[in-house]
Amino acid sequence: MLNFGRGLFGALAVLISQAALADVKIGFQAPLTGLAATDGKSSKIAAEIAIDDLNAAGGVLGQKFELVTYDDQAKSDQAIFTANKLVGDDGVKFAISGSYSAAGRAAAPIFQKAGVVFISSYGVHPDITKAGDYCFRLVRLGPPQGRAAAYFIADKLKLKKASVISMDNDYGEATLQGFLGDAEKNGIKVVNKYNYSLQDRQFGPIVAGVKRDDPEVIYATGYFFTAGPLVAQLRAGGVKAPIVGSQAFDSGKFIEIAGAAAEGVYVIDGFDRYRKDSKLEHFTAEFQKRAGYPPEGVAAEVYSSFDILADAMKRTGSLDPVKVRDTLAATKDFPMLNETLGGFNKLHEVVMPATVDVVKDGKFVHFSTIEDAKVLAPPEE
Amino acid sequence: MFYVDLAISGIVFGCMYALMAVGLTLVYGMLRILHIAHAAVFALGAYVTVLVANASGSILIGFIAALIATPLCGVAIYRLLYQPLLHYRPDVPMIASIGLLVLMQDGFRILFGEQGVTFLKNPLAIETVDIAGITLNLAQIAVLIVTIIIFLALHLFTTQTRIGVAWRATVSNPRIAASFGVDAIRVRYLNFAIGSALAGVAGGLIALLNNFVDPTIGYVVSYKALAIIVLGGLGSVRGTLIASLFLGVIESYGTIFIGSYLNRDAIAFLALILILMARPQGFTGARTA
Missing domain, CATH: 3.40.50.2300 (Response regulator)
Structure with a gap:
């Protein structure tokens, strides 16, 4: 025992x-x-x-x-x-x-x-x-994110003439390709494309170019540390067109850097934090x-x-x-x-709807949700 | 108007490069050291400006604090890092300098956070002035004015004062200057103090323009300023000024005309390579090492 x-x-x-x-x-x-x-x-x-x-x-x-x-x-x-x-x-x-x-x-x-x-x-x-x-x-993935942006601009904002500003890394490139691929289909005319390096914080020439383009809308990819100065400088340069940003804009620090200039900026695939x-x-x-x-x-x-x-x-x-x-x-x-x-x-790859946030009173708030399965479809191969 | 806008952007870039690169070229002229850690002094200037401005509520006090902190830092770098290494080959202090840059960058990250810092109040970056159809923000105007004042003052100092003349003599030929009784050590301290103060002001101005300082702020400037002093003819202040403005303007126009293929840094280095192929001695053809 x-x-x-x-x-x-x-x-x-x-x-x-x-x-x-x-x-x-x-x-x-x-x-x-x-x-x-x-x-x-x-x-x-x-x-x-x-x-x-x-x-x-x-x-x-x-x-x-x-x-x-x-x-x-x-x-x-x-x-x-x-x-x-x-x-x-x-x-x-x-x-x-x-x-x-x-x-x-x-x-x-x-x-x-x-x-x-x-x-x-x-x-x-x-x-x-x-x-x-x-x-x-x-x-x-970048391409469906870019497609969602094109869809949002044409379908929700009803704007047709765009300047595109993109960062030159994998994410920026892939997202840009998705956007450009669908822009024409959505009736959006891309007036000009600009490219910047991730280390860049000074966008004077791009601001000058966008001013000349006089677009109805600006689509930009970037992280908070580039997006913050970019948006601030666009607004300080007198550019008033709405700005639609990629997912990586989604950071409280973006609003802190851009300050009042961040107001009204849309973020595709944002985080609906409230x-x-x-x-x-x-x-x-x-x-x-x-x-x-x-x-x-x-x-x-x-x-x-x-x-x-x-x-x-x-x-x-x-x-x-x-x-x-x-x-x-x-x-x-x-x-x-x-x-x-x-x-x-x-x-x-994920199959899910996309949230679009907008900056309002210094906060990211939910603006709309994109559910169109065809727009958001991830690549199959 | 568009071309004028671009030119102004380019000149603002050029001013920043000039403030950064002059300190670097002076150190090279005097000691034959590539002072890579100069970029960390620049970052220190940016941090001190923002943090002190936020604490005191005055951007001007922020700049004054940076003008005190950065020369001290520069002199300390000379005394504690370079001076003990001066009797080694020039690549030894250069490697030490790279090490210090990495250390200081990580130091900023640990002390002030990965996310970087921003001004609590920075009206200069937002408020704009329209001059004949050209929109400039106050920060850009501040950059232009401050740079002009600094270089005028520097010019007067090096031509009108005894110590200034001694300094210039030492940078252009340390041995002959010493044989005329110039105190080389004193001049070296002065050199690091002034060069670092310029970098500190540049840091503060960049912080104003971007409304943002992160630990990697010195990264781009560190290698681009090196390119500029090579382009200017190593050790030449005049050449460095020309090269800074030239590169700034090339970058500005390049961003628009070939910007969808190459980014601003790539354009700058492409221009650098092409110019050095044609003029290996740089713009002014000053001595090389």
Whole structure:
């Protein structure tokens, strides 16, 4: 009896210790230093909140989640190194990238080859999901974002004559191609195209060009650190036409930099941050507490990446990456923080409506929602 | 009007480059060091201007604070980083300088945040003046006026005062100047102080124009200012001024006419390569190392 009891106790102890040891590791890459450190910091905080929330809700299959974070500096070489480290040293079976395209694109083939389920939270380069069937993306690709902008300008704003200002990175180029491809179809005449580098903060010549174009509307891609000065300088130069910005305008810092000039700027695929939703409200409050500033689209996308992955694990009832991958691919109508995800297409690209925000009284507020499935359709190959 | 608008944009770029690059070319002329960390001094000027202006409520006080902080920083860089390394090959202090730039950039990020800082109140970037159909914002006007005043003052200083003449002599030929009894060490300190103050003012002005300072603000200027001093003929102040304005205007027109193929930085470097192919000694053909 004593032996049996001891044996049982021993077995239990082994089980408990194994459970304690075998936390589910989620590999996480984010640009904590370097040019993209702003988004990296937001990503990391969002990831930590997600892990805390998931563990507070009981983890998955009796196990807790453990976050393994590396700095990829938003650079491809560094992302390859950290992805190999996650696969080789840490032995993760699930990974999330809270980083830019260059890094996600370099890491994706490594995770694919190792059979690691990989979600890029907001990296928009098409190659990320083309790496293979283990790779997913939770943000809309550049081309449908650009198409949505063309549709919005023609259909909602009823404007026809546009100047286009684009940043010269993967995201800017891809979004621009989507816009230009659909502009003509929507009856929009593109008077002029301008291109700028991500390091640029001085747009005098572009402002002069836009003044000469005298467009009815301006479509621009950019991050807050370029979009803020760009919008301020356009308005200071006397340009009055409405400005439609790409998703990456969506940052409180954009409004801070552009000040009054930000008023009335539309943001395609913005983050509807004041929506009544208990999960969103909890996240916003927690993020504000930890970061000292309110969350942005990037943070919401990273949080939802963890959420949707954990949901797939629970529905699978197993931590086998192959099974989790298939369950994740079949996800339908999942409530993310920014939008309800309709599902993934064949390439594991998101199918979901697009929110358009407008800046009003120094805040991003919901303006309209684009639901046209054809406009928003992600590429199938 | 369009072409005038473009020219003004270009001249504003040129003024910023000139304020940045003159300090760099002076250090090179005197010590044969490529002072890469000058870009960090520029960033420091931008940060100090914004932070002090926000704390005091006056942009002018912000500029005065930058004018105090940046020369101190420049002199400290000379004394603590370059002076101990002067007897090594010139690439040794240059590498140390790159290291300092990276360190200071990350320092700004850690101290003042990844998201950068903005003026709480910056009417200069918003308010505009119409002069004969040309719209200029007050920040652009401030850049033009401040740059003209600074270079006039610098000209008077280097031609009318004893220390100024000694400085000029040392930059153009350190050995002969020393043989005439010029205190080379004192002149070096002066050199770093003035060069850094110019970069500090440039930083503050850029902050005004952009209404935004982030840790990487010095990044572009660091390599573009190097290109400008090469174009100007290393060590030549006059050449640097010409090269700055030239590059600014080329960039401005280039953005419009070839801007959908190349961005502003690419245009600048393309122009640089073409000019150096034709004139390897730069605009003024001053001595090279």
